[in-house]
Structures are given as structure tokens and as C-alpha cells.
Amino acid sequence: MKSLASWFHRRGWRDLIIGIPYLWLIVFFLIPFLIVVAMSLATRTPTAPPFGYGGANPILNFEGYARLFTETLYIRAFITSLMNAAVATVICLIIGYPMALGLTRVSKSWRNILLMLVILPFWTSFLLRVYAWMGMMGRNSWFNGLLTDIWNLLTPQSYALTSIPMMNSNFAVVLVMVYCYLPFMILPLYANLERLDPVLDEAAMDLGSRPFQVFRDVTLPQSIPGIIAGAMLVFIPAAGELVIPALVGNPSSPMIGRIISDEFAQVRDWPMASTVAVALLILMVGPTMLYSRYQQKAEGRAEERP
Amino acid sequence: MTRRPVFLITVMCFGFAFFYIPILSMIIYSFNESRLVTVWGGFSTKWYVSLFSNRQVGAALWLSLQIALISASVATVLGAMAGITLARFRKFRGRTAFSGMVTAPLIMPEVITGISLLIFFTLLANWIGWPGQRGFTTITLAHITFSMVFVTTVVHSRMIQMDRSIEEAAMDLGSRPWQVLKDVTLPVISPALLSGWLLAFTISLDDVVITTFVMGPGSTTLPLLIWSKVKLGVTPDINALATLIVVIVGICVAIAGWLMSRAERRRLAEERLAYRANG
Incomplete structure (x- = not known):
């Protein structure tokens, strides 16, 4: 018993602290993930569980990956996902940037309240935020009615509508994505902009720059790490989104998350579902690398400071 | 800067309107008499009555709270260990793999996490007969796994900011590394542990996608x-339920914000006092 205690004091505590989370992540993250990768190279069989290796096909079956590039279902789903995510990211940036910049300009007490208001929707349910827009966009809702009235006022009689068909469209998907992910854009941008030195702005002003020029030449270049961080935090979850398109999206142009879950649960083609999943991850690798490179740079800079 | 940033303030007004109008609309329509959710039929609280008499909602809430409580607590322990590992143990075998495994779940699309865990549990049940039925256990295990990495991030960033000289002082005074961790490091990072726990709790309470994959019959969370x-x-x-959730969360966040600002003010006041006493 005593030797156990001394082992623990010498190095055991360290090994335990490293070992326990390490083991947990290997069992519940790494192994399941490797199984998916292996599954993507298996062959679908009518057994339970519905996959196997070998048989009529060679041991590793790359047919799934070939199907990704030949079947329009998958190509269209990838294009729809990337487009929706990209448009949502750009809109989040256009709205989020001035909001983050505005947050750095208001007084300290206002700033805390407004920051809390940005974060508050986060702590409520994601599902209910999507649901709130289902109520807003429906055919008979006051919001739809308001937009319809504005539309009818602005356009000639022949274009008059009784309601605007917003639900079940890519427009609705992008709108709700912007709504749900806007805080992810604002917060890293705010963290970045808040650290900038206002002296630089004032110097540029004193040297005769107009406010817009100051923004373009001084503020914007310094905030690129914040822009990249925010854009990644919006783009990555948006591209793999499952809930939003299921509730407000167009069922006839599914996004990639839906394809994965349908292949898995409805078609029961586990290998193909895994193939699509691996392909989605490969697409995510590029943006993630970009993001982590900028993060490391930012961290390195933070450590350099006294 | 003398000029008021009119443009920025305008965008902020629109932004906050965008954030809160849908929520307000949802709250207002929860008091609607009419069954048609889009037509106003007068004020009524009958949907709240029907909500409270709904056994399903109560059972689902209870299940969700249990899962969130257990998974947040385990995730905080595991996540803190991982955060300490990343911040303090610079060199050990497999460090790169470890930091990769801690970051990867953060950016993994939820569908893929869900599917990989479901396949894993199914195969495991085939090979060793466990888990016999998916439900409470599998949901809790899944929630622990994807929320612990959030705790790790919070704890890690707190430990990087922490003043290491107190740890070194304790070492110089003869504490064993383990005692330093227990008596010095853990108390210092306790706010991070608390916010990590809260984050894990909310993530668990809110999760739909991963839970749909690893759930079983009779394990319907809220x-x-x-x-x-x-x-x-x-x-x-649902409007009534959403309103309740928004109100409860709003009150909690407001109280937490008030407590935090009070603690901050007190700390500043104490620092000033200490300063005066010494100077």
C-alpha cells in the first residue's frame, strides 16, 4: 500500500491525469471515427449489421467514392450545402462586423449589457430559435403579411402576391443559419477588434484620413484573424447542418447532413453514409487548417506580450 | 473620437431587432387564444395549462435534466484533466495525437459524431453484447464525449492566463506536484471549472442531432x-414551452451577470484597499 502511495506521488498522478481523458477520447471518439473510415470502404450487404468486406468486391471497396462524383444526388447536395453555408457566412460577416465594431465603441456599461444580449439566445434552445422563425415565415404570419404588403406597395399590380413563399426554400435555410450563427461571428470579431489600439485610428485621422479610409487601411487589415475565426465558426457547422434544413429547407434539394442521415437510417446503406461523411470531413480540413494556423499565430503573438 | 458612429449604431439596432423580434413574436403568440398560431384570437393562458398537464413533457424534462447533470459533471472532470494536461505537461508520448483528439470533436459536424457513435454502439452490442439497448447510458456517454472538449478549451485557456509563479512558489516551499495541483491550481481555475460545467450542461440539455442517433425506445429527451x-x-x-425556457434562461443569465459584476466590483475595491494599506 505504501509503495502504491509513493508511486502515485512520484509519477502516478501525472499518468492518471493524462491517461484517463486520453483513454476516454480513444474509446469514444477515435475508435468510432476510425470505424466510420473503415466502413466507407466496406460493401453493403443484406445482413445485420448491413456491411461486409470481400465477397464479390475486392477487400476494399472504393465504389462509394466513385458514386460521389457520378451521381447527381451527391454532387447537388454538396453544392447546395457549400453554397448555403458560404452565403450565410458572408451575410453574417456583413451584419456581424459593424455590430462587433459598434460594440467596441459604446460605453463600458452598455457594452456589457449588449454583449449579454448577443450571448443570451445561445443559452436558450437552438431548436427553439429555428422554431421562432418557422412562426415568423409561415404563410399567414404577421411578418409574412408585413413583407407581402411592402412588396405589393413597391411592385406593379401584376406582380401582387397574397403571401411570400418563404418556408421550405434555401432562402429560409440561409436566413435561419444567419440568425443562429450570427453570435459565432460577432464574438470572435469583437474579441479581435477590442484589442486594437485606438491610437492608430487617431493617428490616421490626424494625418487626414477620412473615417472610411481609416477603416479600410487601419482597422480592416488588423481584424483579418477575427474575420477568419468568425467565418470558420459559422461556415463549418452550417455546412454540416441537419436541423435547420429539416425544419425550414426545401425537401427536394437536401443538404449533405440530410443525405448522410437518410443513407444511414432510411436506405440502410451504412458504407455509403460513411463515405459521404468522410467526404464532408475532407472538405472541412482546408478551412480548419487555415483557421488553426491563424489561431496559432494569434496565440503566439499573445504569448510574446509581457 | 468625437463623431458618433451613426452607421454602426443603426446596424446594431437592426441586429438586435433581428435577434429578438422572432423571440418576442413567439412569446406573444404563446398567449394566443386561437389554435391557429398565426391568427390572433384574444389573450389566453390555456396553452400553459395544457403544457403543465402534459405528462410527456414532464418526463422528457426530467430525463434531460438527469442526463445533463451526469454528463456535465463527468465531462467537467475529464475536460479539466485534459485541459491541465495540455497546459502543464509539455512533453509526453502522443501529445500531438492528444491535442488533435481534443480539437477534432469541436469541428466535427454533429451528424458524423452521431453516426460514428451509433455504428460503434451497434458493433459493440454485436461483439460483446453491450450496450444491450440504446437509451440513457448511450446518450450520456455521447454527451460526455462531445461536451468534455468544450470544458477542455475553457480550462486550457484559463490555465494559460494563470500566473505560474504561485505554483512555482508552492513547489519551492516543498509541495509535491500533486499537492500543488490540488491546493493551488484547482482553486485558481475553479471559475473555469464552473463555466465549463455550465457550458457542458447547456450543450447536453440542448442537443438534438447526436441524441437522435444514440437514443433508444423510451428515451425521449426534451x-x-x-x-x-x-x-x-x-x-x-410549443410556443408556451419556448417562452418558459427563454424566461428561465433569461433570469439565470441576468442573475449570473449581476453576481459576476458584483464580484468584480468587490475584487477591485479590495485591491484598492490593499493598495492603500501598503502604500
Whole structure:
């Protein structure tokens, strides 16, 4: 018993602290993930569980990956996902940037309240935020009615509508994505902009720059790490989104998350579902690398400071 | 800067309107008499009554709270260990792999996490007969796994900012590394542990996608119940439920904010006092 205690004091505590989370992540993250990768190279069989290796096909079956590039279902789903995510990211940036910049300009007490208001929707349910827009966009809702009235006022009689068909469209998907992910854009941008030195702005002003020029030449270049961080935090979850398109999206142009879950649960083609999943991850690798490179740079800079 | 940033303030007004108008609209329509959620039929609280008499909602909430409580607590322990590992143990075999495994779940699309865990549990059940039935256990294990990495991030960033000289002082005074960790490091990072726990708790309470994959018969959590109703369209009792959630969360966040600002003020006041006493 005593030797156990001394082992623990010498190095055991360290090994335990490293070992326990390490083991947990290997069992519940790494192994399941490797199984998916292996599954993507298996062959679908009518057994339970519905996959196997070998048989009529060679041991590793790359047919799934070939199907990704030949079947329009998958190509269209990838294009729809990337487009929706990209448009949502750009809109989040256009709205989020001035909001983050505005947050750095208001007084300290206002700033805390407004920051809390940005974060508050986060702590409520994601599902209910999507649901709130289902109520807003429906055919008979006051919001739809308001937009319809504005539309009818602005356009000639022949274009008059009784309601605007917003639900079940890519427009609705992008709108709700912007709504749900806007805080992810604002917060890293705010963290970045808040650290900038206002002296630089004032110097540029004193040297005769107009406010817009100051923004373009001084503020914007310094905030690129914040822009990249925010854009990644919006783009990555948006591209793999499952809930939003299921509730407000167009069922006839599914996004990639839906394809994965349908292949898995409805078609029961586990290998193909895994193939699509691996392909989605490969697409995510590029943006993630970009993001982590900028993060490391930012961290390195933070450590350099006294 | 003398000029008021009119443009920025305008965008902020629009932004906050965008954030809160849908929520306000949802709250207002939860008091609607009419079954048609989009037509105002007068004020009524009948949807709240029907909500409170709904056994399903109560059972689902209870299940969700249990899962969130257990998974947040385990995730905080595991996540803190991982955060300490990343911040303090610079060199050990497999460090790169470890930091990769801690970051990867953060950016993994939820569908893929869900599917990989479901395949894993299914194969495991085939090979060793466990888990016999998916439900409470599998949901909790899944929630622990994807929320612990959030705790790790919070703890890690707190430990990087922490003043290491107190740890070194304790070492110089003869504490063993383990005692330093227990008596010095853990108390210092306790706010990070608390916010990590809260984050893990909310993530667990809110999760739909991963839970739909690893759930089993009879394990309907509150988000899954809402999900199954919402898929069919807008219903007034969901509006009532949403209103309750928003109100409860709003009160909690406001209280937390008030407590935090009070603690901050007190700390500043104490620092000033100490300063004066010494100077």
C-alpha cells in the first residue's frame, strides 16, 4: 500500500491525469471515427449489421467514392450545402462586423449589457430559435403579411402576391443559419477588434484620413484573424447542418447532413453514409487548417506580450 | 473620437431587432387564444395549462435534466484533466495525437459524431453484447464525449492566463506536484471549472442531432420531444414551452451577470484597499 502511495506521488498522478481523458477520447471518439473510415470502404450487404468486406468486391471497396462524383444526388447536395453555408457566412460577416465594431465603441456599461444580449439566445434552445422563425415565415404570419404588403406597395399590380413563399426554400435555410450563427461571428470579431489600439485610428485621422479610409487601411487589415475565426465558426457547422434544413429547407434539394442521415437510417446503406461523411470531413480540413494556423499565430503573438 | 458612429449604431439596432423580434413574436403568440398560431384570437393562458398537464413533457424534462447533470459533471472532470494536461505537461508520448483528439470533436459536424457513435454502439452490442439497448447510458456517454472538449478549451485557456509563479512558489516551499495541483491550481481555475460545467450542461440539455442517433425506445429527451412536434409544424403549446425556457434562461443569465459584476466590483475595491494599506 505504501509503495502504491509513493508511486502515485512520484509519477502516478501525472499518468492518471493524462491517461484517463486520453483513454476516454480513444474509446469514444477515435475508435468510432476510425470505424466510420473503415466502413466507407466496406460493401453493403443484406445482413445485420448491413456491411461486409470481400465477397464479390475486392477487400476494399472504393465504389462509394466513385458514386460521389457520378451521381447527381451527391454532387447537388454538396453544392447546395457549400453554397448555403458560404452565403450565410458572408451575410453574417456583413451584419456581424459593424455590430462587433459598434460594440467596441459604446460605453463600458452598455457594452456589457449588449454583449449579454448577443450571448443570451445561445443559452436558450437552438431548436427553439429555428422554431421562432418557422412562426415568423409561415404563410399567414404577421411578418409574412408585413413583407407581402411592402412588396405589393413597391411592385406593379401584376406582380401582387397574397403571401411570400418563404418556408421550405434555401432562402429560409440561409436566413435561419444567419440568425443562429450570427453570435459565432460577432464574438470572435469583437474579441479581435477590442484589442486594437485606438491610437492608430487617431493617428490616421490626424494625418487626414477620412473615417472610411481609416477603416479600410487601419482597422480592416488588423481584424483579418477575427474575420477568419468568425467565418470558420459559422461556415463549418452550417455546412454540416441537419436541423435547420429539416425544419425550414426545401425537401427536394437536401443538404449533405440530410443525405448522410437518410443513407444511414432510411436506405440502410451504412458504407455509403460513411463515405459521404468522410467526404464532408475532407472538405472541412482546408478551412480548419487555415483557421488553426491563424489561431496559432494569434496565440503566439499573445504569448510574446509581457 | 468625437463623431458618433451613426452607421454602426443603426446596424446594431437592426441586429438586435433581428435577434429578438422572432423571440418576442413567439412569446406573444404563446398567449394566443386561437389554435391557429398565426391568427390572433384574444389573450389566453390555456396553452400553459395544457403544457403543465402534459405528462410527456414532464418526463422528457426530467430525463434531460438527469442526463445533463451526469454528463456535465463527468465531462467537467475529464475536460479539466485534459485541459491541465495540455497546459502543464509539455512533453509526453502522443501529445500531438492528444491535442488533435481534443480539437477534432469541436469541428466535427454533429451528424458524423452521431453516426460514428451509433455504428460503434451497434458493433459493440454485436461483439460483446453491450450496450444491450440504446437509451440513457448511450446518450450520456455521447454527451460526455462531445461536451468534455468544450470544458477542455475553457480550462486550457484559463490555465494559460494563470500566473505560474504561485505554483512555482508552492513547489519551492516543498509541495509535491500533486499537492500543488490540488491546493493551488484547482482553486485558481475553479471559475473555469464552473463555466465549463455550465457550458457542458447547456450543450447536453440542448442537443438534438447526436441524441437522435444514440437514443433508444423510451428515451425521449426534451429536445427530442420538441423536435418530433416541431417537425409537424408550429403549435401553440410549443410556443408556451419556448417562452418558459427563454424566461428561465433569461433570469439565470441576468442573475449570473449581476453576481459576476458584483464580484468584480468587490475584487477591485479590495485591491484598492490593499493598495492603500501598503502604500
